[in-house]
Amino acid sequence: MGKNVLIPSIEQRLRGLMEVGRRNLHEHGFSDVERANPTVTLTREFGCEGYPVAERLQGILEKRSGKPWVVMDRALLDAVAKDHNLAEGILNNLGTKNRFLDDMLSTFSSHWKSDKDYYRLLCRQIVALATAGNVILVGRGASILTQNTGNCYHFRIIAPMSFKVKSVAARCGFSADQAQDMVTEKQRQRDAFLKDFLGRDIADPTLYHLVFNNARLSAGRIAEIMADVVMPQTRD
Numbered sequence: 001m002g003k004n005v006l007i008p009s010i011e012q013r014l015r016g017l018m019e020v021g022r023r024n025l026h027e028h029g030f031s032d033v034e035r036a037n038p039t040v041t042l043t044r045e046f047g048c049e050g051y052p053v054a055e056r057l058q059g060i061l062e063k064r065s066g067k068p069w070v071v072m073d074r075a076l077l078d079a080v081a082k083d084h085n086l087a088e089g090i091l092n093n094l095g096t097k098n099r100f101l102d103d104m105l106s107t108f109s110s111h112w113k114s115d116k117d118y119y120r121l122l123c124r125q126i127v128a129l130a131t132a133g134n135v136i137l138v139g140r141g142a143s144i145l146t147q148n149t150g151n152c153y154h155f156r157i158i159a160p161m162s163f164k165v166k167s168v169a170a171r172c173g174f175s176a177d178q179a180q181d182m183v184t185e186k187q188r189q190r191d192a193f194l195k196d197f198l199g200r201d202i203a204d205p206t207l208y209h210l211v212f213n214n215a216r217l218s219a220g221r222i223a224e225i226m227a228d229v230v231m232p233q234t235r236d
Contacts, residue, residue, distance in 0.1 A: 037067075037133025037151065038230050041143040043202055044157040046186040047164025047179075049219040053157060054136045056223035061134075064231045071136045072129060141194045143207050153230045154207055157222065159214040 040057065044050035054071045061069050123145055129135045130146040137146070146152045159167075161180065169179035194202050205211050209229055212222045 039130045039133050039146065039149070039152045040136045040226065040230060041130075041146055041152055041154045042136060042138045042157070042226075043143045043155070043208075044139070044214075045159060045164060046190065047168045047183045048157040048159050048214045049167070049222075050138055050157060052219040053222050053226070054138050056220050057226050058136055060223060060227040061136075061231055064227065064233065065134070067134055069134045069136060070129075071138065072126075072140075072142075073138055139190075141198055141202065144194065144198045144200045144202065147207065153209050153226075155226055155229075156203075156205070156208045156211045157214050158211060163215040 040061075042050060042054055042057075044053075051071075051073060054073070058069045058071050122140060126137060126140060126142050126145050127149070130137060130142065130149050130152055133151055143154045143156070147154075161183065164183045165176055165179045168174060168183055169176055172179065172182070174182065191202060194200070200207070210225070212225070214222070217225075
């Protein structure tokens with residue numbers, strides 16, 4: 001099975017969460033929702049260990065809550081794309097187009113869908129998932145979109161350039177120079193797209209409950225601290 005294919009149980013759970021979120025949005029709105037089931041948003045600089053942290057956090061929170069949690073990663077985005085009959089990879093590549101040309105074409109052609117049009121679809125699903133709870137939302141501007149959602153905990157992972165370059169070089173088999181170019185360009189694209197569309201700087205530390213330095217804390221330790229904020233263990 002390919003890594004971007006959802007196993008049926010996960011896909012069914014995602015769709016169930018979306019439906020719960022849609023009902024909550026319709027009946028209550030999301031700005032004042034205070035729900036028992038928490039949600040985590042996890043933002044990271046390119047080259048940091050976002051997914052390893054999310055996977056470890058998922059395991060800890062499932063053990064503490066006794067309930068299943070879902071990590072919204074690239075595979076889960078495929079389910080959102082399927083809901084809207086989008087081509088594979090569209091949602092994964094948001095922000096990579098020339099923004100001026102993209103906006104211009106969407107203005108002159110009703111058939112052209114810009115990155116912003118696709119991102120609006122994703123935004124609605126992110127908010128729906130967040131209000132349902134028991135979800136870890138990785139990236140995609142979720143920390144900004146859900147600032148007024150009462151059940152959300154927001155975290156960011158950063159690191160020095162040297163750490164990110166070493167991580168990307170090892171993972172992709174690049175030279176240090178190639179890795180640094182990739183880190184710089186990917187981060188620039190992400191930041192520019194989110195700032196342009198959402199009007200906030202994703203690096204603003206006031207958006208988050210905690211900001212972690214990945215060069216000083218391992219993925220496992222970061223996940224443990226996050227879990228203690230979201231779902232503290234009871235002390236005898």
